[in-house]
Amino acid sequence: METKIDWVTLLLYAAILVFGWMNIYAACYDEAHTAILDLHTMHGKQLLWIGISVVIALIITHIDPHIFSSMSYLIYLVVIGLLVVVLFVGTVTKGGLSWIDFGSFKFQPSEFAKFATALALGKYMSSLDLDYRQLRTKLIAWGLILLPAGIIILQHDTGSALVFASFLLPLYREGMSPRILIVGLVAVVLFVVTLLLGKYKLILVGVLAAIALLYLFGWLNKRTRKHYIWVTAVFAACTLFIFSVDFAFEKVLQPHQRDRIYVLLGKTDEKTNSTTGYNVYQSKIAIGSGGVFGKGFLKGTITKADFVPEQETDFIFCTVGEEWGFVGSTLLILAYIGLLFRLVTLAERQYSKFSRIYGYSVASILFLHLFINIGMALGLLPVIGIPLPFFSYGGSSLMAFTILLFIFLRQDQERTNPI
Amino acid sequence: MRNQYQERSTVIRIIFLTVGIIFIVRLAFMQVFDSEYRRQADRQALRPITQFPARGLIYDRNGELLVYNEAVYDLMVIPRMTKGLDTNMFCRVMGITRDEFDARMRKACKYSTYSASPFMKQVSKEEYGSWENSLYKFRGFYVQQRTLRVYDKPIAAHVLGYVGEVDQSEIDADKFYKQGDYIGKSGLEKSYEEVLRGIKGKRIMQVDVHNREIGSYMNGAYDTMAVEGGNLYTTLDASLQEYAEGLMANKRGCIVAIEPSTGEVLAMVSAPGYDPNLLVGRVRGENYQMLLQDISRPLLNRALIEHYPPGSIFKVAQAVTALQLGVITPNSGFVCDKSLVGCHNHPSARSVQEAIKMSCNPYFYQVYRRVIQQGKYKSIYKDSPYGLTVWRDYMLRFGFGQKMGIDLPASGITPGFIPDTAFYNKRYGRERWAFSTIYSNSIGQGEVTVVPIQMANLACIVANRGYYITPHLVRYYGPDSVRNEEFYTKHETGINKAYFDIAANGMYDVVHVAGGTARRANIPDIDICGKTGTAQNIGEDHSVFICFAPKEKPKIAVAVYVENARGGGGYWAAPIASLVIEKYIRGEVTRKDVEKMYREAAPCQKLPLTRVAKKKKK
């Protein structure tokens, strides 16, 4: 039985889309070019992308949803193929190589790899008689995620590759041990603290050693042999990690990535490229100067004078902050969180496991984009260039996010006919 | 089963919500509680000023400066900031009319009202000085320094190329460029653009309410220094270049002189040329249009872009190829049978050396027939394609039929043409052609075409007795004196050195022995080896000569093309080449009468040679 499309999601999608376009219009606003449908301007082009996306959404909501499940692997293979093609014939933009050029039309397959991976992962994880505890199962699931991520890293588009970490959440929901999430969190904390301490990182090792000793000989009475081995191993691993941070930092990260992390940690006295610091600083001034109610639509000063870079794409949130202030920014964030909550609700009401996993993938992908993009604009995260979903300027990303979302909404309509 | 782990959805919701709360709290601190950002924004009358690096300089092989820079100033405007401008005073100070002001302002507004664009471009130092001190009165205006090219000697325009404002496609292709920037448009300026342009710097200045710069923002913490462009140390010999250009006055054609042992181009002349100073500064656009419309096409570098049937000069390459293939011997003799192909009156050649000296057409008809029809197949229709493929392979090794890899923009280079079997199959049909169809190639008149620089390169190959180094114009560049390794590799023809000795002997006889076709190129004490040719043309033929000198350890190889010049290669091109050689080897020319005669001579009287209009002052 088919039900109506979820109007809550639809409404939030439309609201974000419209608000996003208004901000793109403001970001590239120029008194001399005010015509809305001028295809030489960014807002004009974006309007075209929005139109195309609406058509795509309409098409998706009118096709048989079972097709997504049955074609999952095929779509996945096609996108992987495209990613490999980009490696050879791609065009270089912003130092990354991730576009296929069709004449004047550019196309970024990495945007489409996200929903393809979500489909393939959902398909695999929902296979009958699958034992999640088997190593084979884990390896295949991880392989499905890491293959596209790896190719995207080869394209020097680290930001897009990072988004694939979002698949940890659907895996966790399906029963994966939370250990990996905790290990990841601990690693990030240790990494940051180690960099902040610099040459005083022995202090950190000392603190960890103290905790380990307290744990072993202090209040805990469970002094089994296995327990000793465990605590010592964890301590050794952490120490090793701390000492390899410098190496990883110097050898693995690119210079501009190091700069961005230094800037974030306020260590600009280190040998950093001052441009990065300047950009983040301008972004913060733009947002901070917005005040409670903002300077008003089209009245921003910092985002108008070309002080903020990439202000239609990666730094679009600056325009929101400056022109709409705390109220507008908070409403936007609430709209996004509302959308994510709604998606979780929808995912939980699915009868098929495939749809549920796919739904969680959609929510998690949107979440990671939101987290990185706004976190960066607020100076909480290093500068990583990825778009704000449904909001940033760009045809490939808008279309890919629309496809991602509406495939799920289509499945939700048919949730009572399990696939 | 279905609801297993359902409680984990709550954990996921908590993660989402936590991030949302962190963001909102952060926003509250930045936007509500902390007024510092607002104050910063108000004080943010910042003006990012691009520091344009000086473009790299260009030197000749002896360290003589060919191209350098002078400072000019662009008056920039941010239209939105000019509210309340005293327009009358502004016009008076700047010395422009009200109409001019309105037109310029409209143009600036059309670009952007928020971002800066040039209001007045390339103001000279003197003019800038006259209003420098009044500028602070005009909000929204400021000055940006740029540099223009200067050429002390008006030479080598085609090689050096010119610099112009970037167009939209160039801006789209490379983020380095912004509206109003300059880029190399042709010649070395284009091919070494990335070396010459340097790295832009950026200064962020704080500006007070009166539009005065009150100093660096944050003590220059966010400034970046401009890095000067790298210099080019070219292979050109400025005095030889100047001399050769003088010889080509009143003529059309080109001269290429190369040092054979290194492939270094000593001079490259294309006539008529133009004064490079014409394409600099505010007069550039107008002069450019004028040069573009000139029917004698002074903007073209004929040495690289024209291609002609090679004529008799091609025989040198045929001789050594046939010897290497073993289809003739050095002592092969062929009767001068004019029924095969036309020739002039001379005794029959009894050896390859004699054949080159006398440039006998029937002789090379026979040679080419043996190359094309080697007898591998019974049918000549199968044998000829085989022979042609072998022959073409050798021709490519001479650098014919492909773009010369010289370090000038590839768009201005022609590959020339060496036909292959596919070409003849298409034209005549498969197995429908044989030697008798294509024999004209033997004397350089069939489908074959070559480019002047390929001819100069052929002279280098004979001078080197079998190999060449890709001709190039830059020895090394930049502060680290980077060398392009490609220009140090020998391209071997795979032909025995002994056969080139025979060719060199023949070319020696051309200049020195009775019956040779270029006796006019003879200079006492310098052993010039050369070969004349006539490039067929609609209208009057072109006079062509290639040569090298001295015969042993050659120092210079030269190709000279004089367009529409009656009398063959020996009459015009050969003596001009000999003057170039004398100038290079001796440092000066003793045969003043010959020099004067060829300087003043104008061979193509029939076509009016439009002289480049008088140079407009910048």
Ligand SMILES: [Zn+2]
């Ligand atoms: Zn003859």
